[in-house]
Amino acid sequence: MRNVLLASLTGTVAFVSCSAEPRDDWALMKPMVPRGYLAVRATEPIVVDGKLDDASWARAPWTEDFVDIEGAAKPVPKHRTRAKMLWDDTYFYIAAELTEPHVWGTIKERDAVIFQDPDFEVFIDPDGDSHQYYEFEMNALNTVWDLRLVKAYKDGGPALNEWNIAGLKTGVHVDGTLNDPSDTDRSWTVEIAMPWAALKEFSRQACPPKDGDRWRVDFSRVEWKIETAGGYKKVPKTPEDNWVWSPTGIVDMHRPERWGLVEFTKATSADHAVTPGPVEAARDLLQGIYYAERMYHAKTKQYSADPAKIGLQDPPAGLELVSTKDGWTASIPFKDGTVTRRAKIRQDALFTVE
Numbered sequence: 001m002r003n004v005l006l007a008s009l010t011g012t013v014a015f016v017s018c019s020a021e022p023r024d025d026w027a028l029m030k031p032m033v034p035r036g037y038l039a040v041r042a043t044e045p046i047v048v049d050g051k052l053d054d055a056s057w058a059r060a061p062w063t064e065d066f067v068d069i070e071g072a073a074k075p076v077p078k079h080r081t082r083a084k085m086l087w088d089d090t091y092f093y094i095a096a097e098l099t100e101p102h103v104w105g106t107i108k109e110r111d112a113v114i115f116q117d118p119d120f121e122v123f124i125d126p127d128g129d130s131h132q133y134y135e136f137e138m139n140a141l142n143t144v145w146d147l148r149l150v151k152a153y154k155d156g157g158p159a160l161n162e163w164n165i166a167g168l169k170t171g172v173h174v175d176g177t178l179n180d181p182s183d184t185d186r187s188w189t190v191e192i193a194m195p196w197a198a199l200k201e202f203s204r205q206a207c208p209p210k211d212g213d214r215w216r217v218d219f220s221r222v223e224w225k226i227e228t229a230g231g232y233k234k235v236p237k238t239p240e241d242n243w244v245w246s247p248t249g250i251v252d253m254h255r256p257e258r259w260g261l262v263e264f265t266k267a268t269s270a271d272h273a274v275t276p277g278p279v280e281a282a283r284d285l286l287q288g289i290y291y292a293e294r295m296y297h298a299k300t301k302q303y304s305a306d307p308a309k310i311g312l313q314d315p316p317a318g319l320e321l322v323s324t325k326d327g328w329t330a331s332i333p334f335k336d337g338t339v340t341r342r343a344k345i346r347q348d349a350l351f352t353v354e
Contacts, residue, residue, distance in 0.1 A: 032071060035246040035260040036274030037063055037217075039085040042093060043268050046086065050142075050173035050191045052095050060084040060095075061270050063260075066221060069242040069251055077243040081120075081221045087264055089208050091169075091193040096120050098221060103174050103185045104232040105140040111161055114138065114145040115240070120190050121220040125256040126203035128216045128283070130155075130349045133256055134199065136165065140188050142172040148202060152254040155348040169193040181228035209264040214274075218259035219245040257287050257351070282334040282343035283351055285316050289330045290345050303328045303347065 042056035066081035068074035079099045086093040098120060105117045114137040115121070125133035130152060137145040148163040170192050176185025200207030205215065223241040227233045242251060246260035263274045276284075289312065293303050296310040305323040307315040315321075318333040327347030333340055342354045 032247060032249055032258060033276060034216075034258065034280070035064060036276075037061075037085060037260060037262050038270045038272060038274050039087055039262050039264050040268050040270055041266055042086040042088045046091070046093055046191075046193065048093075048169040048171045048191045048193045050171035050189050052084075052097070052173075052189055052191060056086055057084060057095060059269050060086050062097075063219075063245050066219070066243040066245055067247055069220070069244045069247055069253070071247040071249050077221075077223075077241065079223065079243075081219075081243055083219050083245060085217075085262060087208060089196075091195055092199065092208075094122055094192040094194070094219075095190065096219065096221075097187055097189050099187045100176075101184045101186075102181060102226065102228060102232065103140050103176055103188045104179050104181075104226070105143070107139055107143050108141055110143060111145050111147070111164075112143070114143060115222040117141075117143075117222075118224060119222050121222070121253070122192065123218045123220070123253055123256070123259060124194075124199065125216040125259065126199060126205040126207070128214070128256070128279075129204070129351050130256040132202040133216075134165075134202075135159075135253075136192070136194075138170055138172070138190060138192070140172055140174060140178055142170055144168070144170055149254065151348055151350070152256065154252070154254065165194055165198045167195040167198060179232065181232055211266045212263065214261055214263045216256055216259040217262040218248075218253065220253050257283060257349070278334050278336050279343065279353060282332055282353075283345075285332060286330055286343055286345040286351065287349075289319075289321070290347075290349055293328060293330075293347065 040060055044055050046054050046056060062082045062084055066077060068077060081098050083094065083096040107114055107117050117139040119137050119139045122136040131150065133149050135147050135149060146165045148160045150158055173189045175187045177183055196207035205213060221243045223243065225235040225238045227235055246258065248255040248258040261274050292310040292312060297303055304310050305321045305328060307321055316332045319330065321330045322328060329344060329346045331342050331344040333342050345351050
C-alpha cells in the first residue's frame with residue numbers, strides 16, 4: 001500500500017491509500033503551487049513582428065525561467081526560456097524569448113503537428129474549468145497550429161483541429177541565422193496577439209477580462225536533440241525536452257489544473273504578486289478526490305460515493321460525494337472573502353464554483 005499526500009494550498013491535508021494507480025496519475029504524487037503572473041495593460045500600440053521593442057513591453061515583467069515539465073527534480077533546461085504578457089481592449093499579447101545556439105524549423109503548413117519542430121506553445125483555460133480550453137503552437141518559421149480541446153485527453157478529449165483563432169497575429173525574430181548549422185545563433189523571439197473576440201467564443205469569462213480576473217495559462221517549449229553535420233537532423237530514438245513555465249509534474253501539458261495563474265490588471269506596471277487563493281485551494285482539494293476516484297476505478301472498474309472506499313482517510317470538511325448516472329460529483333464549501341461558496345468537480349474533471 002502507498003500513502004499519497006493530497007495537500008491543499010491552504011495546508012489542509014487528506015490521505016489516499018491505494019495499491020494500484022494509472023501511470024498518468026503520477027502527478028498526484030507531487031503537489032505543486034502554480035506560478036503566477038500579473039498581466040498589465042499595454043499603453044501604446046503593439047507591432048507584432050517578434051522584436052519586442054514596443055514601449056509597452058518594457059513595462060511587462062518577464063516570467064520566471066522555464067523549468068522541466070516534471071518539475072525541480074529534473075535537470076535545469078540547458079537553454080533559457082521566458083515569457084511576457086500584456087493586454088488591451090482588443091488583444092491578449094504574449095511574447096517569449098528562447099535562447100538557442102541553433103535556430104531551425106521545417107514545417108510550413110498551418111495546423112500541422114508543429115512540435116515535430118522546436119516550438120513555443122500556449123495553453124489557455126479562461127474560466128479554469130478544465131474544459132473548452134485552447135492550445136496554440138508556433139515554430140521559428142512563424143508557422144502556427146491552433147486548436148480547441150473540449151476536455152483533456154485523459155478525460156476523453158477530443159481535440160478540434162478545425163478551430164482557428166480568427167484575427168490572430170504572430171511574429172518571429174531570429175537573432176542569428178535560421179536553418180544554418182555552420183554558425184552559432186543567440187535566440188529567437190516570438191510575439192503573439194490573440195483577439196478577445198476569438199477567445200470569448202468558448203469562455204464563461206469576460207473578454208476582455210475585468211480588472212482582477214484570473215485565467216489559467218501555461219507555456220511550453222519543445223526542444224529536440226540534434227546533429228548539425230550535413231544539416232540539422234534529430235538524434236534518432238531520442239525524446240524531446242519539454243520546458244514549461246508552470247510545471248505539471250508529468251510529461252503531459254493537458255493538465256489545466258496545474259497551469260499558471262494569470263491575473264489581469266488595468267495598471268500599467270506590475271505592483272503585486274499573484275498567488276493562489278481560496279478558489280485554487282478548493283480546486284486543489286477536489287482534484288485530489290478526482291484522482292482518488294480515477295485510481296479506484298482503475299482497480300475496480302467502478303466509482304464510489306464512499307470516501308473510505310476511495311482511500312480518503314480524512315475527507316475535507318463539508319464534502320458531499322454523490323453517485324450520478326455518468327459517474328460521480330464531489331463538492332466542498334470554501335470562504336471567498338465573507339461569502340461561503342461551493343466548489344464542485346465531476347468524473348471528467350469539470351470544475352465549477354457556485
